[in-house]
Amino acid sequence: MGIEIEDKFDVPEEYAVPDLSGLADVVGPKSYQLVALYYDTPDLRLASRGVTLRRRRGGSDPGWHLKLPKAKGVRQEITHPLTRSTKVVPLELAELVRAYTRGAELQQVAELDTRRSITVLRDGETGLVEVADDRVKGTVYGAEPKVVRWREVEAELLEGGTKSLLTKVGKRLRKAGASPSEAASKLAKLLEPAPLPTAPTIPGTAGETVVAYLASQVQALLSQDPRVRRAEEDAVHQMRVASRRLRSALKAFRTVVLDTDQVQDELRWLGTVLGEARDLEVIRARFAKELATLAPELVTGPIQTRLGSDLHKREQDAYESIKETLSGDRYYLLLNALDELVSTPVLGKAAAKPAQEKLRDIAGVSWGRVTKAYDLAQTIDDLERSELAMHDVRKAAKRARYTAEALQPTIGADMGTLAKLAAGIQEVLGTYQDGVVAQELLAKEAESARQAGEDTFTYGLLIGIERNAADRAHAEFPRVWKETVKAVTKVL
Template sequence: MAIEIEDKFDVPRDYEVPALTGVPGCAEVVDMVTHRLTALYFDTADLRLAARGITLRRRRGGEDAGWHLKLPKARGVRDEIAHPLTRSAKIVPRELADLVQAYTRGETLHPVAELETLRKVTSLRDAGGRPLLEVADDHVKGTVFGAVFGADRHVDRWREIEAELIGGDAAVLKRTGKLLRKAGAVPASSQNKLARLLGPRIPPAAIPAPDDGSAGAVVVGYLKDQVAALVAQDPYVRRAGDDAVHQMRVASRRLRSALRSFSDVVTGTSGIQDELRWIANVLGEARDLEVIRERFSRLMETLDPVLVTGPVRARLVDDLAEREHEALARVNEVMSGQRYFALLDRLDALVANPPLTPLAIKRADRTLAPVARKGWRRVVRRYEAAQAIEDAERREIAMHDVRKAAKRARYTADALRPLLGEPAAVIAKRAKDVQEVLGLYQDGVIAQQILLDEAQRAREAGEDTFTYGLLAGLERAAADRSHLEFPAVWARVTAEDT
C-alpha cells in the first residue's frame, strides 16, 4: 500500500507550465516520456464508491499499469492499493472487491466510466538525482457509460495538472503549487478526474448535520464522524493493517457509548447499540490476541537468554500470532455477511435521518454539559458501590464495572470537548486515568491465566516450564503494582473533582 500525496489544478487548454527550478532543494528539472493512459472505472450503479471519494480502476499504459484502488485519508492524501492486470477487463479482482464491501454491501461492481489521458510528466530532482516531485500535465477525454445510468453516453474533455510528492517534503509541494498558480492554474474543482466527469451523478455520502449550535447538531455531527471512522477502517482490517482492528473497535465503542449517553437527544437506538456491541465483540478476539502477543514479545525481550528454557517463544509468540491470524479470518468472514452490511445501512440511515427528540433543538452547551458531569458521577457511584462489597472476589468484579463506567465517561467527555472545552477535557483525563490503571491490573490478570494455560500444555508435552513461571511472576508483580497504585490515583482524581 502506497501513500499518495498530491495537489490538483484546473488549467485552460493553452496553459504553459512554468519553469520549476525555483523549488527548494530542486537541482534538476527533467522532462519525462509522454504516456497514453486508458483507465476503466468501476462502481455500483448508484455510485457508492464515488460518493465516498474512492476510485477503483483498471489502467493500461504508463509505468504503473494494473488495477488501482484509492482510499481517501485526508485532503490531497490517499492510500493506493495496486494489483497486477488480469485477463478480464470487466471483472474486478476478488482481492480489491473485498476491500470495498463496506461500501458496495453486496451490490455488483460495473464499469461506469473510462478516462483516456495523454500525460506528460516532469520530474523535479535533488542534487543526487533523486526524484522529489512529479508534475503531470494531463489532457483528458472522459466517457460516462450511459447504460449504467439509463441515459445517453456522455463525453467530456479537459486539461489538468497534478503535482505529486515522490521523495520531497511539504515545502516542495507548496512551492510547486505556488508557481503553478502564479502561471494561471487554479485548485481543482473536483477531488479526482472521475468526480469531475461524473459530477452531479454522484450522490452525497450523507446529509451533514447543521452547525447551528443545537444539541442535535453536536450529537449527530459526532455520530457522523464515528460512523465515517468505522467504515474507513474496514479495508485496513481486511488487510490486517497495523492497529486497524483496534481503531475500528474503538469507533464502534464510541458510537455505542454516544448513543447511550445522548439517548435524550437521539432516541430509539437500542437495536443499533446491540449490533455495535456485537461487532465490537467480533473484533475483540483478534484485538485481544494482538495485544497479548505483543505484550509477551516485549516481556521476552527483557529476559536474559539463559532464563528462557524450552520452546517458550514458539508457544507465546508464534502460536498466538497464528491464533490471531485465524481470528482475523473469522473477522473477514463476518464483515462479508449480511448482518454486518445491515448494520452499516442502519448507521447510514441514523446519521442521514436521525430520530431526534425535542431536546435536540435546545442549546447544545446547556443541554449536553450535564451529560458529561453525569458520566463522571456514574464512575464515582460504581466505585463507592464496589468498595462497599466485603467479598474480595465480588469486589474485583465490581471494579471491572468501574473501569467500564470510566471508559464510557471518557468517550462522552471526548465527544463534548469541541463544545465544552476545558471542563470536558478535565473529565476525560480523570476517566482515562482511572480506566488505564484498572486496565493494567485487568491485563495482568488475563496474562497470568494465559501463561498458566500455556504452561499446562507445555508440561503435558514434556517441556521445561520454568520460564512460564517466571513470566507469570512478572505479570503478577505488574498487576499488584497497578492494584496498589489505584487508591492514590483515585484520591487524586476525586480531589480534583472537589
C-alpha cells in the first residue's frame, strides 16, 4: 500500500515535454506499453466515487491496483500480484470496495492501452519525480464499444522527492503548453460517470451548511471502510467518530433536516459494533502502559498475558465481527440511506433561514443541554445514579462539541472556541469514566485470576492507579466547569 501524490495535465498531440535539467539529474525517457483492464459495477459505482480498480500488464509495476480517494491530489493505492484470470477480481480487493459496490457484481467496464514514455528526476540513485508522457487508446465496453484517443502527462512524486520539486516540474510543464486536467484519472476521462446527486439547497442558508457537513461526514465514513477492513491503525476509531458526528448532527439539526430517526438508530447500531474493538484496543494499550511503569518485582503472576494477549484475542474477535457487519445487507442499507440523506434530504422551514442566524441559535441550544444535564446531576444524591447522570453530561458535551465543529467554517472562530470548551468538559468526565470502567474490568480479571490460583497483587496496584486517576478528575471537575461556563457566556 502507498500514498500516490501526482499532478495530471492535458496536452495536445504535438506537445513536447520540456527540458527538466537544472531541477535534478534527468534519466530517460524510457518507453513502455501498458494494457489495463478496469472493473466496476454496471452503474459505475466506483468511478462515481473516484475509486479505480484495474488489472495492468506491462511497465515496472504490473499487477492489480486499487486506488481509493484520500484527499485532494492524494490517493491511497493498494496493490496485489497479477493473477491469470481477467474476469475475477481478487477477493482481497473486492472486499475493500464493498462500501461502494454494496453487493453489486464487479465486471470489466473499460480497457486502456497506453504507450508511456517515462522521464525520472533523480538525486544519485534516489528517484525524486517521475514524469509520464502517455498516448492513450481507451475502449469502453458495452453493447457498442466506444474508442477514444488522447494524450496526457503526469508528474508523480517519488519517495525521495519533495512537493516543492513537484510544483516546479508542474510549472515547466504548464509553461510548455500543458493544462491541469479536470479528470481525476484516465478512467474518469474515459467513462465520464454521472456526478453524485447533490441536494438542492439555497446558498447561504442553514440547509446548505448542514447538508454539506453531513455529506463530508458520509465521505469520511466511507473513506475509513477499506482501512477498517485492513485493520489499519486508528481506522476503527475514525470510522466510529464519523458515525457519531453524523448522529450528533442529525440530532442537533433536526429542525433543518427532518425524518432522520431511523438513520440515527442505524448509526447508533454501527457505532456499537465498532465500539467493542475500539474500547478493547484502548484499554489494552492503557494497561500495557501502566504495567511498564511498575518495577519488575511488582508485576506478579501471568497478568501481562491476561491483560495483553487475552484482551488482544478478544479484540481480534471483535474485528471479525466488524468485518462481518460491514459485509451485510443492514450496513449496505444504512449507506444507501446516508446517500439519500445528503442528495434528497427532507428539509424543514429552518433550512431556508440564513445560516449565521439560525445555526448560532442551534449552537446555543446544544450548549444549553449540557448545563441542563449538569443541573439535574447535581440534584441526585445516590452515587450510582449520579454517575449515570454525569455520563449524560459528558454525552451532551460531546454533542455540543460536534455541533460547534460542524458550524465553525460558517459561523467563525467563536464556534471553534465553543468546541474546545465542550471538549474540555468531555475530557475531564471521560478521564473519570475511563478510570471507573478500567477498575471494573480489573476487578473481573482479578477474580478470574484468583479462581485460577494466580497471584493478584498487581491487579490491586493497577486498581489503585485507576482509582487515583478517577478521583483526581472528579475533584478537578467543579473548577473546570466553573471556568468553562464563564468562558461560554462570552462566546454565546
